[in-house]
Amino acid sequence: MPNNQEQFKVLLRTNGLKVTNQRIAILEVLNNRPGKHLTAEEIYDYVRKEYPDIGLATVYRTIQLLSELNLIDKLNLDDGYVRYEIGAKNQEDSSHHHHHLICLECGNIYAFQDDLLENLENRIKETLGFEVLDHEVKLYGHCKECVNQEGEAI
Amino acid sequence: MPNNQEQFKVLLRTNGLKVTNQRIAILEVLNNRPGKHLTAEEIYDYVRKEYPDIGLATVYRTIQLLSELNLIDKLNLDDGYVRYEIGAKNQEDSSHHHHHLICLECGNIYAFQDDLLENLENRIKETLGFEVLDHEVKLYGHCKECVNQEGEAI
DNA sequence: TTGGGTGCAAAGGCTTTGCATGTGA
DNA sequence: TCACATGCAAAGCCTTTGCACCCAA
Helix, strand or coil, rough: HHHHHHHHHHHHHHHCCCCCCCHHHHHHHCCCCCCCCCCCCHHHHHHHHHHHCCCHHHHHHHHHHHHHCCCEEEEEECCCEEEEEHHHHCCCCCCCCCCEEEEECCCCCEEECCHHHHHHHCCCCCCCHCEEEEEEEEEEEHHHHHHHHHHHHH | CCCCHHHHHHHHHHHCCCCCCHHHHHHHHHHCCCCCCEEEHHHHHHCCCCCCCCCHHEEEEEEEEHHCCEEEEECCCCCEEEEECCCHHHCCCCCCCEEEEEEECCCCEEEEECCCCHHHHHHHHHHCCCEEEEEEEEEEEECCHHHHHHHCCC
């Protein structure tokens, strides 16, 4: 989806911001790894392969920018790092939010889509008067592979 | 629910840990405020009223302890602070987890119970083979009061 | 040309840790 | 008595910020 890059450039210019190689490079790192959840440090390491002189501060600043422009999504696993992935909205199936399955064994993160929350949100609006605008769902457990390995191990 | 304190003491002793005034005091602060989500600093301030000499480090260490003993629940709102509340399991309705409604206007946090995730978890187990053990749901939006105020304000 | 962007280093801010002292059991 | 707990201060660690230089537009 190279289209993403053009969209990004337009977004920057529209907001009176400049298109720089660093910004494009950081977006590319994330864009080339859909479904991967990278920390700032990891993004920094990847980008440095192409731009050895880039500073970590620029990565942080750009991540924040991308996040404000809704091009990337934030994921906090409470391990001391905030992780980022290319926004679901920019991927093929541009439905709304997705949720995360986090394996407590191997640490892998899986995504899944589900509309189950819509019913809930309507119910909450009716009963509590609370108007839901956004949501975040994290499910922790054991992934298929790890469950199978447990079985083998004995 | 003063029973909580006894349960705590037993838990400590069972694990070869000591029952100290500081630990009891910290548990009490949380226990007296069900549904409140306090930061370490806030807990520290409350406890200091009774134990002026307590150190912040002790609060952090005790919080971690309480968390490991599953007496308190963690809540991370990504605002730089980790918050804690007395565990839902220790309250009257000792069903499993509860979820959070976070108002983006006033910052208030509301809890609600729902079993809607059970269906989802079963479905995930069947389709993806992922075995869900725990979950975390945060819904962001506007609470009843803030919605009403918006209406009034014009 | 010129104001936003970048790199570097220092500062911030929450949380953890080291160590000597204190204290439940 | 004695191992665990506590207080204090220092250290850690991720992230943000200040500032001089750089470079898209």
